[in-house]
Amino acid sequence: MAAKQASTRSENGKVRRVIVVGGGLAGLTTVIKLCEAGVPVDLFSLVPVKRSHSVCAQGGINASVNTKGEGDSPQVHLEETVYGGDFLANQPPVKGMADAAPGIVFLLDRMGVPFNRTPEGLLDFRRFGGTLFHRTAFAGATTGQQLLYALDEQVRRYETVDVEDERGIVVPGERMVRKFEFWDFLSVVLDDSGISRGIVAQDVKTMEIRAFPGDAVCLGTGGPGMVFGRSTNSVINTGTAAGSVYRQGACYANGEFIQVHPTAIPGADKLRLISESARGEGGRVWVPRDPKEKRPGRDVPEKERDYFLEAKYPGYGNLVPRDIASRELFLKCFHEKKGVYNTKSTKNENEVYLDLTHLPKEALRKKLAGILEIYEKFVGEDPYENPMRVFPAVHYSMGGLWVDFERASNGSLVMGSPRNHATNIPGLYAAGECEYQYHGANRLGANSLLSCIWGGMVAGPALATYRNNLDKSSYDFPQALFDKAAKREQDRYTDILKMDGDENPYRLHQDLAEEMLLHCTIERHNDQLDRVVAKIDEIEQRARKVGVTDKAGFANQGAQFIRHLGNMIVLARVIAQGARNRDESRGAHYKPAFKDRNDADFLRTTLAFHKEGQGGGTSTIHYARDFDYSIAGVPIHITDAVDIGLVKPRARKYEQAGAASAAATGDIKKEDKPAAKSPAE
């Protein structure tokens, strides 16, 4: 579809805006690309944009710039990403991302991101999991913060730029970006044809509920880590926005693929990540050979240590992909009972050592200070002198809202196609962790920041084309459409405030999270998954009998949490039921009873549609093998087949790869450079 020059104003004279929900990397990039295309934006965020969860990202962002002359390239990046994701990702979007990555890092560098540099002044790159190349650009161990702040600055600039009409005349009082912080997205406004015409949101301070027109809507609302209770995610990451539009008819894809990161530390509120960059810089994972060992880690002699990842994966060593590393840690700690002895406990704890003490302190300070401070602060031990104690934690969702793409003849994407990043609800788009597109069954470290920014760069032009080709602007729809949508949400909220049952919503969330954490993460068994799904049904019923913990008319987090809980419950079902259905092992989804990948039956995308429980019944899921949707009036037929046209699927064999580079564990104090090898070897 060729982009028309759309008018700035609707028929009735209103400035035609697009709505972006989410001020993380994906949302901010989408906003910037829309502004570059001359499209005014309303930006909504639950928290201040600069507190979006992207700010927590530590280790870096991937781009095959190949400054170290290892032979890395976008083609190898593409291959390693789809190989690491066990071939479940559609390959054209991944190719687009890998091709664009070097340009994205250079762009961020020009925006002022303080990336670490080599002594010669070049951008420095570190190793991350699932590759033998130095592909990860980084700003110490606070990369997410630096990227978020750089993009935030660009968006702030647009908050001061006047909207101009198509003749270049300033529209008085209208700026390119209007920002709505502390607003909770509730739902999209759907017209009679099921097309998104705007959103309903709630001001979480005044609790006012309002409908906002928007010619298109893009969600960049992040992941659903809170479904598992404690995770490495921020506590606002409930997935509520994705859950809400899923309930409105949006398809949710590959929900069962949840990444567990191998190295995190406990905390009462959340689990704090110790980034893969620690291993990228030479950190080594080990447990004492003697499971009864009681000496502190630093006193255990070298020959009495079991570097189990290095032993089993001589090429990748400590930097095998996360699904594999987490499973190995789980095996060591839970099945073999060889976890690190914890003096505060009478039994072995599920922890292993992550050791940096052999590396020069100065270099550690320069490259990893951000995460080492976190460890010292929350554990109370000096990680420069003591091996850190870590264990796996829920970290990332590969699954998310289903989004489309249009394949170009070169195997990449048709930029500007309104299909790119479109959900099956016309006019609703998604980018970033809330969608499923780039990582297949397992995400490689440092590919998420990239997919968020690239996703925004693709979604922005797609939204602009969609908006510019609309026959009728949302701003020309009768006000009654928006009033009705707002009233529906207001009524729901009023009903929540009246809830006076015995169930405590926070307790219910704990019950849900515990089930999900115990039975739906590293190892999955069908009998347990059946019980989890039954438990979710039970929790859904009990959630109808909660008592609201707060009836205040201002900043009422208790009532808000009840709404989020409802959306977490439906997402939990998508995750657990999807896991139950997939009788194979692929990437992060591992069933001991079905140890192999089964391409014949399962090299396909899980496409889930919500069916709300009627008359007090529990909700269910309809799984589709194909469906139809339309974009700007053009009908499109979708199937669950994965586009594997660029890299042919083959078995993952990280044990055998790159054995020549066994000694390579990172940059600091490293004599042997890793041999540059692609996973094809």
Ligand SMILES: Cc1cc2nc3c(=O)[nH]c(=O)nc-3n(C[C@H](O)[C@H](O)[C@H](O)COP(=O)(O)OP(=O)(O)OC[C@H]3O[C@@H](n4cnc5c(N)ncnc54)[C@H](O)[C@@H]3O)c2cc1C
């Ligand atoms: C500790 C940690 C470290 C990580 N390190 C790395 C790394 O080094 N490299 C890498 O590639 N990846 C990393 N990741 C993953 C990466 O940080 C995330 O996947 C990514 O930042 C997600 O960005 P996003 O833009 O999709 O969403 P987010 O940054 O999560 O932003 C979501 C936005 O949506 C808004 N929002 C959410 N719900 C609502 C609602 N209901 N209404 C209104 N607004 C809403 C929020 O306010 C926020 O602005 C890390 C993850 C964690 C947990």
